[in-house]
Amino acid sequence: MVLPPVAVIAVFIGFPIVAAIAYTLGRAGGPNSVVASLGQRQFIVQHGVTLDAYRDILGNKTIHRDLWATVWVTVLATLVVVVVSWAIALYLRFSNTRLARIVSGLSVVPLFIPVVIASYAMLVFYSSDGFMRSVAYHLGWHSFPTLGYTLWCVFLAEVWVNIPFGVLMMSSGLNGVPDNLIEAARDSGAGMPRVVRSILLPMTIIPTVIVGTFTAIYVLGSFTVPYLTGPTAPNLLGPSMTNFFSAFNQPQQAEVLAIVVFVLALGIGAVYVWANVRTGKRSAVAP
Amino acid sequence: MNRKHLGAIIVLALAVVLASLAATSKAATKRQAKTDTIVLYASGDVNVQSLWQQYIIPGFEKKNKNIKVKFIFSEHGVQDTTTLARIGAAVKQRKWPGIDLVDAGLVTTLATDGLTQPVTKATAPNIKNVDQKLLTPVKGAAIPYRGSSVVLAYDSKNVPTPPKSLGALLAWIKAHPGKFTYNSPNSGGSGYSFAETVVDSFIPANVLRQMQTGYFPNLESNWKQGLDLLHSLNQYVYQGVYPNGNAAVLDLLGKGQIWVAPVWSDQSLTALKTGQLPPSVHLTQIANPSFTGGAAYLGVPKSARHKVDVYKFVDYVLSPAAQTQIINVMSGFPAIPLKLMPKAIQNKFADVSANSLRPTYAQKQQSDFKAQWQQNVP
Numbered sequence: 067m068v069l070p071p072v073a074v075i076a077v078f079i080g081f082p083i084v085a086a087i088a089y090t091l092g093r094a095g096g097p098n099s100v101v102a103s104l105g106q107r108q109f110i111v112q113h114g115v116t117l118d119a120y121r122d123i124l125g126n127k128t129i130h131r132d133l134w135a136t137v138w139v140t141v142l143a144t145l146v147v148v149v150v151s152w153a154i155a156l157y158l159r160f161s162n163t164r165l166a167r168i169v170s171g172l173s174v175v176p177l178f179i180p181v182v183i184a185s186y187a188m189l190v191f192y193s194s195d196g197f198m199r200s201v202a203y204h205l206g207w208h209s210f211p212t213l214g215y216t217l218w219c220v221f222l223a224e225v226w227v228n229i230p231f232g233v234l235m236m237s238s239g240l241n242g243v244p245d246n247l248i249e250a251a252r253d254s255g256a257g258m259p260r261v262v263r264s265i266l267l268p269m270t271i272i273p274t275v276i277v278g279t280f281t282a283i284y285v286l287g288s289f290t291v292p293y294l295t296g297p298t299a300p301n302l303l304g305p306s307m308t309n310f311f312s313a314f315n316q317p318q319q320a321e322v323l324a325i326v327v328f329v330l331a332l333g334i335g336a337v338y339v340w341a342n343v344r345t346g347k348r349s350a351v352a353p
Numbered sequence: 354m355n356r357k358h359l360g361a362i363i364v365l366a367l368a369v370v371l372a373s374l375a376a377t378s379k380a381a382t383k384r385q386a387k388t389d390t391i392v393l394y395a396s397g398d399v400n401v402q403s404l405w406q407q408y409i410i411p412g413f414e415k416k417n418k419n420i421k422v423k424f425i426f427s428e429h430g431v432q433d434t435t436t437l438a439r440i441g442a443a444v445k446q447r448k449w450p451g452i453d454l455v456d457a458g459l460v461t462t463l464a465t466d467g468l469t470q471p472v473t474k475a476t477a478p479n480i481k482n483v484d485q486k487l488l489t490p491v492k493g494a495a496i497p498y499r500g501s502s503v504v505l506a507y508d509s510k511n512v513p514t515p516p517k518s519l520g521a522l523l524a525w526i527k528a529h530p531g532k533f534t535y536n537s538p539n540s541g542g543s544g545y546s547f548a549e550t551v552v553d554s555f556i557p558a559n560v561l562r563q564m565q566t567g568y569f570p571n572l573e574s575n576w577k578q579g580l581d582l583l584h585s586l587n588q589y590v591y592q593g594v595y596p597n598g599n600a601a602v603l604d605l606l607g608k609g610q611i612w613v614a615p616v617w618s619d620q621s622l623t624a625l626k627t628g629q630l631p632p633s634v635h636l637t638q639i640a641n642p643s644f645t646g647g648a649a650y651l652g653v654p655k656s657a658r659h660k661v662d663v664y665k666f667v668d669y670v671l672s673p674a675a676q677t678q679i680i681n682v683m684s685g686f687p688a689i690p691l692k693l694m695p696k697a698i699q700n701k702f703a704d705v706s707a708n709s710l711r712p713t714y715a716q717k718q719q720s721d722f723k724a725q726w727q728q729n730v731p
Contacts, residue, residue, distance in 0.1 A: 100438050100441065100442045101438060103441065104434070104437060104438050104441060106717055106720055106721065107570075107721075107724075126728065127728070128727060128728045194592070194610065195608065195610070212592060214592075215592055215594040215596075293597060294597070297593075297594055297731070298537050298594055298595040298731040299727065299731035306727075309539050309723075309724075309727060310724075311434065312430075312431060312433065312434045312539075313538075313539030313540075313720065313723045313724075313727075314539070314720050314721070314723055314724035314727070315434060315717065315720035316720075316724065317434075
């Protein structure tokens with residue numbers, strides 16, 4: 067029963083990955099022969115492997131800048147998404163007013179808007195003749211910065227796109243904390259900050275880690291948002307990967323970049339696994 | 354409703370579906386005996402798409418009831434590289450690539466690598482009208498079907514006297530910070546042409562000719578001076594940004610954010626017609642050197658199917674009727690001599706024709722140039 071799904075994954079995901087890694091290491095035979103017959107600036111060996119393609123990419127100054135831009139936008143967007151979705155979810159957990167229901171409805175709206183549309187809207191909104199600048203101008207702030215085509219616009223758009231998932235995840239996490247625990251803490255005199263720190267936070271480690279890791283991996287590999295709203299350079303690795311693949315006709319370098327992103331995502335994924343294992347162990351010891 | 358009923362209904366529904374499928378496939382095979390389908394792949398901006406989809410293909414199908422044209426479009430040529438790989442692999446194995454006719458930048462690569470049918474084998478009478486000089490850059494293996502060029506668009510409200518040469522244009526850009534930009538070369542041909550034109554102005558004619566006909570990585574050191582100059586323009590360009598795509602630049606021009614920009618002649622004339630650009634925007638060509646331009650080519654992969662039908666289609670594209678459509682819809686240049694065209698159009702193109710346009714680099718040289726621009730300019 068396990069075999070068919072494993073076989074599907076091995077054939078459609080495992081095999082292409084192995085072929086791609088072999089290509090980045092300079093092997094151009096077999097499944098890589100067609101792409102290698104058309105690509106430019108390739109580093110090919112007949113025997114053994116070569117790291118020249120990696121040297122070429124990692125020694126490229128433009129890539130250094132793109133890599134840093136990617137890391138910064140990812141870290142910043144992830145932090146903001148975690149904090150904001152925590153705050154919204156917390157508010158929804160303890161408030162049952164009409165306003166709270168409106169907030170909870172609004173916070174998932176981005177889920178239903180295609181990323182392309184959202185990115186273009188973001189660009190128009192923050193462009194030099196956009197809504198934000200017009201409003202700021204009428205309020206007397208004449209030097210409101212133009213954020214369209216900057217990494218700030220990419221950052222804002224990434225946060226906007228990722229908030230719904232964070233809010234949904236954190237809401238369900240916080241709703242899973244039993245009321246009687248919170249009431250017991252309050253009865254012993256704990257204020258809101260103390261309740262959050264000593265009860266809610268420890269009991270929602272897993273959802274928090276999921277929001278953090280999934281957002282980080284999503285931003286790391288995103289293409290549409292940075293392509294449409296970002297600057298020409300430096301931009302995130304998603305658009306530069308596409309440039310290398312199609313515009314520069316350097317598929318080997320594009321695949322090296324893909325592996326760089328994969329390794330970064332692997333590091334983030336390790337945090338998620340570690341958190342899961344830790345919680346699993348704890349609940350096993352203290353049932 | 355109980356289970357038995359449900360089961361019966363499902364069986365009945367399946368039977369109906371199967372029966373109708375059988376019926377349609379029978380009908381299809383019957384029709385197939387008479388109807389051939391040829392597959393056309395095209396890439397570019399939406400103006401190319403509408404030319405084929407709304408004008409040429411319906412016009413052809415109306416005249417040739419037994420030939421259907423299936424149209425595949427790749428916006429901004431994002432699938433060009435994979436399509437090139439697909440056709441390359443198929444022709445080498447002598448298998449049908451799934452595409453019978455190609456209209457894209459990759460045609461020149463296909464032609465120079467010997468993957469397309471030579472024009473001498475074409476069974477389309479109208480091909481003899483095409484300017485033979487246009488066949489040289491593609492080794493006689495692709496058919497020019499329209500011309501277009503990059504021109505300078507300027508808003509006459511703010512720029513009463515446009516720059517007439519590249520030197521004057523560069524001086525104008527420096528004198529008017531933030532009022533000029535071009536799209537990044539990897540995202541569209543108009544910005545690419547501006548970048549290449551600046552770089553070309555520093556390159557000796559004989560080196561340039563080599564780059565236009567083949568791939569010479571060792572000549573790329575000649576680009577240094579031009580790329581440095583382009584880099585120095587960063588501070589004068591609109592927001593220091595090179596937008597993605599030809600259309601994004603037209604958008605900025607239409608909104609009045611910028612006053613001068615390199616644009617495709619056909620695309621901007623269409624934008625003027627539809628009102629995307631205000632009537633105050635005018636077009637002109639610069640000199641020393643001029644922007645690049647040239648013919649767009651159609652290529653027939655060697656292992657294409659229904660070649661007789663494909664050439665019937667090519668023949669139609671080169672007919673005066675279809676060429677008139679190309680001019681009216683896309684504001685392109687005709688690929689056949691003006692004397693075959695209606696009078697009104699002869700007057701319109703009194704002194705420009707597709708073959709007098711300055712050629713651009715060969716495909717692989719272009720890819721390298723885009724990579725170097727990305728590394729050195731922004």
